[in-house]
Amino acid sequence: MMTYRCPKCGAEVPMKNINVEKDLMLCPxxxxxxxxxxxxxxxNGYIARLSEKPPKHLTVVAEIEPNDVCETVTATYxxxxxxxxxxxxxxxxxxxxxSMFGIYGTQIMKHQFDLKISLFGIPFVIGSIFLISTCLxxxxxxxxxxxxxxxxSFFSGVGPIGKTVRFTYNRATKVTxxxxxxxxxGRTLPRLELTNPDSLIPVKICTGLDEDALEYVYALLQRExxxx
Numbered sequence: 001m002m003t004y005r006c007p008k009c010g011a012e013v014p015m016k017n018i019n020v021e022k023d024l025m026l027c028p029x030x031x032x033x034x035x036x037x038x039x040x041x042x043x044n045g046y047i048a049r050l051s052e053k054p055p056k057h058l059t060v061v062a063e064i065e066p067n068d069v070c071e072t073v074t075a076t077y078x079x080x081x082x083x084x085x086x087x088x089x090x091x092x093x094x095x096x097x098x099s100m101f102g103i104y105g106t107q108i109m110k111h112q113f114d115l116k117i118s119l120f121g122i123p124f125v126i127g128s129i130f131l132i133s134t135c136l137x138x139x140x141x142x143x144x145x146x147x148x149x150x151x152x153s154f155f156s157g158v159g160p161i162g163k164t165v166r167f168t169y170n171r172a173t174k175v176t177x178x179x180x181x182x183x184x185x186g187r188t189l190p191r192l193e194l195t196n197p198d199s200l201i202p203v204k205i206c207t208g209l210d211e212d213a214l215e216y217v218y219a220l221l222q223r224e225x226x227x228x
Contacts, residue, residue, distance in 0.1 A: 008032040008197050010172035046219035046226075055212035060220070073224060075217055077143040077209055085138045092131040099124040143208060145217060147224045154205040167194055167203040170228040175221045177214070180207040190214055192221065 004013050004025065011029035018025045018036055025036045054060045057079040063072055103121035107113055136158050144155045147169075154165045174195045179188040192214065193202035206217055 004036075005171050006030060006032060007034050007174055008172060010170060010197075046222040049216060049219035050223060054216055055210075057210065058213040058216060060216075072146065072148040073220065074147075075145040075220060077145075077213055077217075078141070079210065085135075088131075088138055089135050092128075092135050095131055096128040100128060143206065145206065145220075147221070150228050152224075156208070165203060165205055167205070168196065169194060169221070169225050170196070171225060172197045173225045175218060175225060176202075177218060178202075178204070180204070182207060192218055194221070 004018065005011060006013055006025070006027035006029065009027060009030040009032070011027055013025055013027055017028060020036060023036050025034050026032075027034070054075075057077055059076045059078075061074045061076075063074075065072060099121070103117060103124060107117070140158050141156070141162075142158075144153075146153050146155075150168055150170055152167050152169055154167075156162050176193050176195070178191055178193045180191045182189045189207050190209075190211070191204055191207040193204050195202040206214060209217065
């Protein structure tokens with residue numbers, strides 16, 4: 001017999017507390033009323049989505065570590081757009097090379113230091129660092145999601161250098177799709193948000209994944225939360 005759990009506290013809700021026609025579910029443990037469809041529909045959805053192959057650019061590996069019966073799920077996302085990346089690299093070479101040589105290279109060649117020109121060049125140095133970082137991420141960057149026994153992490157960066165967001169999850173964790181503060185070609189980049197009952201502030205991860213990859217990871221997170 002299928003069991004249903006409260007999305008707020010994770011406690012099991014008996015059928016007598018569920019009204020399918022009115023789409024209501026009352027949790028006897030915490031007293032919170034929820035929409036029954038929120039509990040049923042996501043479960044059916046993630047089973048169907050995960051039965052398909054992961055989309056390209058996304059690699060999903062599940063493995064059991066030595067001396068540990070718990071499965072570790074790792075989803076790695078790499079995406080390189082050849083045309084856009086090539087344009088970015090060429091533009092960055094001209095920008096960085098031209099600005100740095102024009103501002104600082106000429107001073108070095110003449111063995112003369114000009115304080116005003118050097119200070120004027122600081123914004124160009126910052127812009128060059130940003131462009132170089134963007135090129136490195138476009139060429140070699142990755143986004144890695146790791147899930148193990150209620151503990152998760154999301155890394156975004158190049159090699160060992162980048163940003164890691166750590167979080168916890170359980171059966172009561174609510175996974176939703178939201179919008180980030182980043183824009184590409186006039187469109188807001190989507191992301192995933194995880195909210196636990198004991199925290200009103202959601203954990204925001206997976207910004208930058210394309211739509212197919214985001215949908216697959218969304219289903220993956222739902223499945224792992226249900227397993228707890």
